[in-house]
Amino acid sequence: SAGVAFAVTRSCAEGSATICGCDTRHKGPPGEGWKWGGCSEDVEFGSMVSREFADARENRPDARSAMNRHNNEAGRTSIIEHMHLKCKCHGLSGSCEVKTCWWSQPDFRVIGDYLKDKYDSASEMVVEKHRESRGWVETLRPKYNFFKAPTERDLVYYENSPNFCEPNPETGSFGTRDRICNVTSHGIDGCDLLCCGRGHNTRTEKRKE
Structure with missing residues (x-):
């Protein structure tokens, strides 16, 4: 409004x-x-x-x-x-x-x-x-x-907002566990926000072209 x-x-x-x-x-x-x-x-x-x-x-x-x-x-x-x-x-x-x-x-x-x-x-x-x-x-x-x-x-x-960090079948949310996040981002794809304070695992990949 x-x-x-x-x-x-x-x-x-x-x-x-x-x-x-x-x-x-x-x-x-x-x-x-x-x-x-x-x-x-x-x-x-x-x-x-x-x-x-x-x-x-x-x-x-x-x-x-x-x-x-x-x-x-x-x-x-x-x-x-x-x-x-x-x-x-x-x-x-x-x-x-x-x-x-x-x-x-x-x-x-x-x-x-x-x-x-x-x-x-x-x-x-x-x-x-x-x-x-x-x-x-x-x-x-x-x-x-x-x-x-x-x-x-x-x-x-009068109702608490849904917790999208954890799976919720009622809302159709799968939670954020095992999602790929961006370590350097401060946005919604950043690890701090997307992992909901649970921490994250870093994986390094080498690719040959």
């Missing part, structure tokens, strides 16, 4: 979309030495489109939909909170006598790193069932009362 909001917002500012454009609702008066100008990115419109697109499939009364709706909104909130002023100087010989500024999204890498931190500190929830007029509905509540309840900025989960 964060990716959808980001892409739509950027397309609107670049003029790639015909149904939207720049955000003309400048937030606050200009500051000393600068004035509003350029094209402020309309993140509220991008978030609205993301909400209609990503959340449309999450309308079931079950725990997974509740989790996805919460996490989708957290992703969109992360973009809104990382909006910042971007400015351009004007003046003779680059003197920057006056600056025009506009609201801009950060590089998406910033959002990705931020959400990765949120993922690593996600709040564990438990499922509760209660009856409403439409039938049984599942909702989520924090598993541990002595921890601070998650806010709209935090990510939540």
Whole structure:
């Protein structure tokens, strides 16, 4: 959902979309030495489109939909909170006598790193069932009362992620044991990650051509 909001917002500012454009609702008066100008990115419109697109499939009364709706909104909130002023100087010989500024999204890498931190500190929830007029509905509540309840900025989960290091017939994973890994790689094919801390065996081969 964060990716959808980001892409739509950027397309609107670049003029790639015909149904939207720049955000003309400048937030606050200009500051000393600068004035509003350029094209402020309309993140509220991008978030609205993301909400209609990503959340449309999450309308079931079950725990997974509740989790996805919460996490989708957290992703969109992360973009809104990382909006910042971007400015351009004007003046003779680059003197920057006056600056025009506009609201801009950060590089998406910033959002990705931020959400990765949120993922690593996600709040564990438990499922509760209660009856409403439409039938049984599942909702989520924090598993541990002595921890601070998650806010709209935090990510939540109620099931642990599968452990792909070990075989799991339910998910169809064969695990990573006996896989070939790359000693020099820091990526997903690297021995440190692929061997899951079990260590690795090195084999040298000589080939004649």
